[in-house]
Amino acid sequence: MLFQVEMTVLLPPEMPAERAAEIKAAEKAYAQDLQRQGKWRHLWRVAGSYANVSIFDVEDNAELQEIVGNLPLFPYMQVSVKPLCRHPSAVREDDS
Amino acid sequence: MLFQVEMTVLLPPEMPAERAAEIKAAEKAYAQDLQRQGKWRHLWRVAGSYANVSIFDVEDNAELQEIVGNLPLFPYMQVSVKPLCRHPSAVREDDS
Amino acid sequence: MLFQVEMTVLLPPEMPAERAAEIKAAEKAYAQDLQRQGKWRHLWRVAGSYANVSIFDVEDNAELQEIVGNLPLFPYMQVSVKPLCRHPSAVREDDS
Amino acid sequence: MLFQVEMTVLLPPEMPAERAAEIKAAEKAYAQDLQRQGKWRHLWRVAGSYANVSIFDVEDNAELQEIVGNLPLFPYMQVSVKPLCRHPSAVREDDS
Amino acid sequence: MLFQVEMTVLLPPEMPAERAAEIKAAEKAYAQDLQRQGKWRHLWRVAGSYANVSIFDVEDNAELQEIVGNLPLFPYMQVSVKPLCRHPSAVREDDS
Amino acid sequence: MLFQVEMTVLLPPEMPAERAAEIKAAEKAYAQDLQRQGKWRHLWRVAGSYANVSIFDVEDNAELQEIVGNLPLFPYMQVSVKPLCRHPSAVREDDS
Amino acid sequence: MLFQVEMTVLLPPEMPAERAAEIKAAEKAYAQDLQRQGKWRHLWRVAGSYANVSIFDVEDNAELQEIVGNLPLFPYMQVSVKPLCRHPSAVREDDS
Amino acid sequence: MLFQVEMTVLLPPEMPAERAAEIKAAEKAYAQDLQRQGKWRHLWRVAGSYANVSIFDVEDNAELQEIVGNLPLFPYMQVSVKPLCRHPSAVREDDS
Amino acid sequence: MLFQVEMTVLLPPEMPAERAAEIKAAEKAYAQDLQRQGKWRHLWRVAGSYANVSIFDVEDNAELQEIVGNLPLFPYMQVSVKPLCRHPSAVREDDS
Amino acid sequence: MLFQVEMTVLLPPEMPAERAAEIKAAEKAYAQDLQRQGKWRHLWRVAGSYANVSIFDVEDNAELQEIVGNLPLFPYMQVSVKPLCRHPSAVREDDS
Numbered sequence: 001m002l003f004q005v006e007m008t009v010l011l012p013p014e015m016p017a018e019r020a021a022e023i024k025a026a027e028k029a030y031a032q033d034l035q036r037q038g039k040w041r042h043l044w045r046v047a048g049s050y051a052n053v054s055i056f057d058v059e060d061n062a063e064l065q066e067i068v069g070n071l072p073l074f075p076y077m078q079v080s081v082k083p084l085c086r087h088p089s090a091v092r093e094d095d096s
Numbered sequence: 097m098l099f100q101v102e103m104t105v106l107l108p109p110e111m112p113a114e115r116a117a118e119i120k121a122a123e124k125a126y127a128q129d130l131q132r133q134g135k136w137r138h139l140w141r142v143a144g145s146y147a148n149v150s151i152f153d154v155e156d157n158a159e160l161q162e163i164v165g166n167l168p169l170f171p172y173m174q175v176s177v178k179p180l181c182r183h184p185s186a187v188r189e190d191d192s
Numbered sequence: 193m194l195f196q197v198e199m200t201v202l203l204p205p206e207m208p209a210e211r212a213a214e215i216k217a218a219e220k221a222y223a224q225d226l227q228r229q230g231k232w233r234h235l236w237r238v239a240g241s242y243a244n245v246s247i248f249d250v251e252d253n254a255e256l257q258e259i260v261g262n263l264p265l266f267p268y269m270q271v272s273v274k275p276l277c278r279h280p281s282a283v284r285e286d287d288s
Numbered sequence: 289m290l291f292q293v294e295m296t297v298l299l300p301p302e303m304p305a306e307r308a309a310e311i312k313a314a315e316k317a318y319a320q321d322l323q324r325q326g327k328w329r330h331l332w333r334v335a336g337s338y339a340n341v342s343i344f345d346v347e348d349n350a351e352l353q354e355i356v357g358n359l360p361l362f363p364y365m366q367v368s369v370k371p372l373c374r375h376p377s378a379v380r381e382d383d384s
Numbered sequence: 385m386l387f388q389v390e391m392t393v394l395l396p397p398e399m400p401a402e403r404a405a406e407i408k409a410a411e412k413a414y415a416q417d418l419q420r421q422g423k424w425r426h427l428w429r430v431a432g433s434y435a436n437v438s439i440f441d442v443e444d445n446a447e448l449q450e451i452v453g454n455l456p457l458f459p460y461m462q463v464s465v466k467p468l469c470r471h472p473s474a475v476r477e478d479d480s
Numbered sequence: 481m482l483f484q485v486e487m488t489v490l491l492p493p494e495m496p497a498e499r500a501a502e503i504k505a506a507e508k509a510y511a512q513d514l515q516r517q518g519k520w521r522h523l524w525r526v527a528g529s530y531a532n533v534s535i536f537d538v539e540d541n542a543e544l545q546e547i548v549g550n551l552p553l554f555p556y557m558q559v560s561v562k563p564l565c566r567h568p569s570a571v572r573e574d575d576s
Numbered sequence: 577m578l579f580q581v582e583m584t585v586l587l588p589p590e591m592p593a594e595r596a597a598e599i600k601a602a603e604k605a606y607a608q609d610l611q612r613q614g615k616w617r618h619l620w621r622v623a624g625s626y627a628n629v630s631i632f633d634v635e636d637n638a639e640l641q642e643i644v645g646n647l648p649l650f651p652y653m654q655v656s657v658k659p660l661c662r663h664p665s666a667v668r669e670d671d672s
Numbered sequence: 673m674l675f676q677v678e679m680t681v682l683l684p685p686e687m688p689a690e691r692a693a694e695i696k697a698a699e700k701a702y703a704q705d706l707q708r709q710g711k712w713r714h715l716w717r718v719a720g721s722y723a724n725v726s727i728f729d730v731e732d733n734a735e736l737q738e739i740v741g742n743l744p745l746f747p748y749m750q751v752s753v754k755p756l757c758r759h760p761s762a763v764r765e766d767d768s
Numbered sequence: 769m770l771f772q773v774e775m776t777v778l779l780p781p782e783m784p785a786e787r788a789a790e791i792k793a794a795e796k797a798y799a800q801d802l803q804r805q806g807k808w809r810h811l812w813r814v815a816g817s818y819a820n821v822s823i824f825d826v827e828d829n830a831e832l833q834e835i836v837g838n839l840p841l842f843p844y845m846q847v848s849v850k851p852l853c854r855h856p857s858a859v860r861e862d863d864s
Numbered sequence: 865m866l867f868q869v870e871m872t873v874l875l876p877p878e879m880p881a882e883r884a885a886e887i888k889a890a891e892k893a894y895a896q897d898l899q900r901q902g903k904w905r906h907l908w909r910v911a912g913s914y915a916n917v918s919i920f921d922v923e924d925n926a927e928l929q930e931i932v933g934n935l936p937l938f939p940y941m942q943v944s945v946k947p948l949c950r951h952p953s954a955v956r957e958d959d960s
Contacts, residue, residue, distance in 0.1 A: 048867070196332070227377075480524065561720040620762070
């Protein structure tokens with residue numbers, strides 16, 4: 001089941017560089033692991049911003065909450081969620 | 097080059113059913129043709145709404161305008177556009 | 193799987209009373225049938241408005257779209273959707 | 289008398305972990321007690337956010353204020369309130 | 385139990401003058417009757433607008449819905465509702 | 481001359497409890513004095529929030545500014561103001 | 577007593593030119609008369625829009641309502657009102 | 673050339689009183705000097721807020737930027753700007 | 769003197785094609801004439817929308833109003849205006 | 865390929881003057897270098913604000929992200945991006 005999630009990161013500029021690097025590294029590892037599992041199906045940067053557009057493929061709402069709520073950057077994010085489903089005009093078989 | 101485009105369709109309820117069916121059929125054909133060409137890479141329905149989330153893969157801004165501006169439903173749509181690029185944490189090679 | 197759906201109805205005041213009554217009757221039958229099936233778990237009027245707060249219990253996003261998109265009043269509604277899941281402080285066992 | 293209340297928690301990320309844990313534990317106890325009393329009838333997490341959708345069953349506006357204003361997390365919350373009443377299409381007898 | 389209700393009237397300018405006068409007369413009679421009953425405790429015009437601020441004193445949410453939903457101008461109104469209760473610094477005994 | 485004023489208080493949660501108590505006590509004394517003078521005609525809590533709806537009866541805009549700008553909590557408030565006047569359907573003689 | 581009023585005119589483009597001219601002529605006469613009386617102290621066009629910024633000098637809120645509510649273009653306007661008073665740094669004696 | 677500028681001041685409540693007094697005194701002197709030069713033609717307090725409505729009479733956009741950008745309170749302000757010009761219904765000769 | 773103007777065109781879909789073509793042709797001629805005169809310095813389509821970003825070079829606010837208010841599509845547009853001036857980091861000499 | 869980018873700078877007023885000067889100097893050098901390369905085609909101050917309107921000419925979305933994301937002031941900015949393309953009524957050959 002697919003969800004579009006848009007995340008905007010608002011790291012306080014006064015955060016020590018080391019601490020920021022630490023969280024970002026944890027976020028990267030977390031995101032790459034979920035991508036390899038197929039849970040985080042797409043991850044794109046929104047050009048000109050510290051934001052991304054993501055597509056998650058999860059079992060249910062609970063798994064979405066589990067994944068998003070545990071993002072290392074979650075406490076610093078604005079997140080919006082849209083549930084997706086197959087569009088009647090979609091052509092590809094493997095995209096919903 | 098990828099763009100996320102969100103389209104919300106606002107067909108006036110008083111439009112004659114035949115006219116609505118005609119435009120929707122044209123839209124479907126148009127959308128499926130562009131999907132087959134690889135220009136309209138993803139097309140998802142936003143559950144609970146008459147809206148979609150789409151990912152376009154185009155040469156440049158001009159081609160995006162060409163494609164979106166010629167949607168049969170374009171005069172009845174609210175459209176928002178976000179330019180995308182590769183995310184530094186993305187894993188898949190073919191997704192930007 | 194639960195979703196909160198808020199629906200605001202915007203029937204054009206100039207719609208003939210008969211036509212309005214017809215759509216509302218269809219909506220009522222549709223809503224009551226889904227409530228009896230257990231799909232539309234809660235349905236409350238928002239006091240002072242022509243709007244409701246609803247809780248749906250569906251298989252997945254696709255079923256939510258199926259149900260909401262076929263509401264007889266759907267063409268006259270503003271709809272907002274929030275995916276729900278069990279809250280870590282929830283007490284009742286049968287409420288997610 | 290029912291009210292829908294949506295709460296979004298905005299804990300400052302720099303709050304010491306211990307202090308945060310303390311407030312959250314107090315919140316949990318408070319919420320569970322009110323659920324057991326039947327005052328806090330439903331409590332759901334909004335998937336992908338630090339927010340909940342709740343349904344309260346209270347005597348009157350004053351009791352709602354009493355309950356919400358004393359939430360341990362109240363100083364860190366954005367709260368929106370909607371008064372609810374029975375929907376003319378509702379089927380269940382015990383849901384308003 | 386008190387509620388603050390703000391109503392903004394959006395009568396279509398093309399409505400025949402006679403029809404508009406008819407609805408407004410019905411609204412006036414309805415409003416004055418409820419004021420005399422003590423249900424519609426205050427009614428003020430917002431200066432420079434076709435809007436009012438009202439305070440209702442009702443039994444419960446259901447009665448609020450009953451009263452507001454039956455306003456003759458209801459189909460032409462934007463309405464916002466706020467539940468009120470006694471303020472801890474209020475002085476007058478008869479004002480909540 | 482009447483004005484509706486809505487005040488939302490945003491006290492920083494990290495303010496020392498003593499300092500907060502001090503400001504709130506000053507606010508209460510100030511509000512009660514103005515109520516007794518008849519300048520602050522109504523004061524209601526908005527249920528479920530740290531906000532109030534107030535009706536002021538002042539000589540002119542300058543007096544409104546004088547009163548609101550000197551609220552002890554003013555530096556911590558969001559304030560919105562609506563000038564009121566008699567509604568053509570109002571019944572009570574002493575309410576404008 | 578001064579009020580700043582911003583008016584945005586939304587004449588339906590399909591209104592017959594003659595009817596539009598008629599209303600605009602009535603508006604002009606009305607506005608010029610009030611300016612000559614000193615009630616409508618300033619009237620400026622907002623460049624690039626069909627909108628104005630105005631300063632009214634009236635006895636009280638009721639007179640503001642009387643003047644604004646009777647604008648010939650009032651049914652086609654969005655209006656916002658701000659009560660003004662003397663600024664502590666103002667220099668001119670005759671400007672409040 | 674006239675511009676309407678609305679300024680809302682957001683001084684952090686925790687700023688030392690002395691520092692605040694210093695900036696406000698500088699602001700006052702700056703504002704009064706520009707008023708005497710005729711550049712800052714009108715300055716009104718918005719009643720019930722820490723905000724003003726101002727009319728500037730400047731040579732061009734660059735001078736507006738020069739004046740507004742150098743306000744001592746500028747780093748603590750939200751500012752909105754509207755370019756003004758003569759209204760076709762304006763009567764006074766010296767007001768644009 | 770430069771202004772950025774953003775225009776979004778909202779032609780009613782039910783406008784007869786001929787009438788729409790007529791207005792668009794008039795708009796094009798008008799826009800090209802002003803570009804040739806150097807008044808309309810830049811004109812870009814916003815990709816994926818029926819909107820443009822424009823830079824005007826005018827004598828003053830009055831000329832901006834004159835030009836924008838006479839656009840053949842003006843009655844069908846939402847317009848936002850920003851006054852521009854030279855940026856302290858700008859390099860090109862001929863761009864303000 | 866052109867993009868319009870609007871940047872609003874929100875430097876915390878409590879930042880030490882030296883640190884602010886340092887970042888601004890870095891920003892200036894960065895901006896001037898990109899202007900000389902032709903990547904940052906236009907840069908204008910929005911009069912009355914700490915904001916600019918910019919036009920970038922880049923290879924693709926990725927280069928836009930590269931440039932904007934590395935602005936020395938980026939952590940202190942609100943940024944909005946609009947993809948541009950040639951307008952069908954544009955006259956100049958070298959402006960898209």
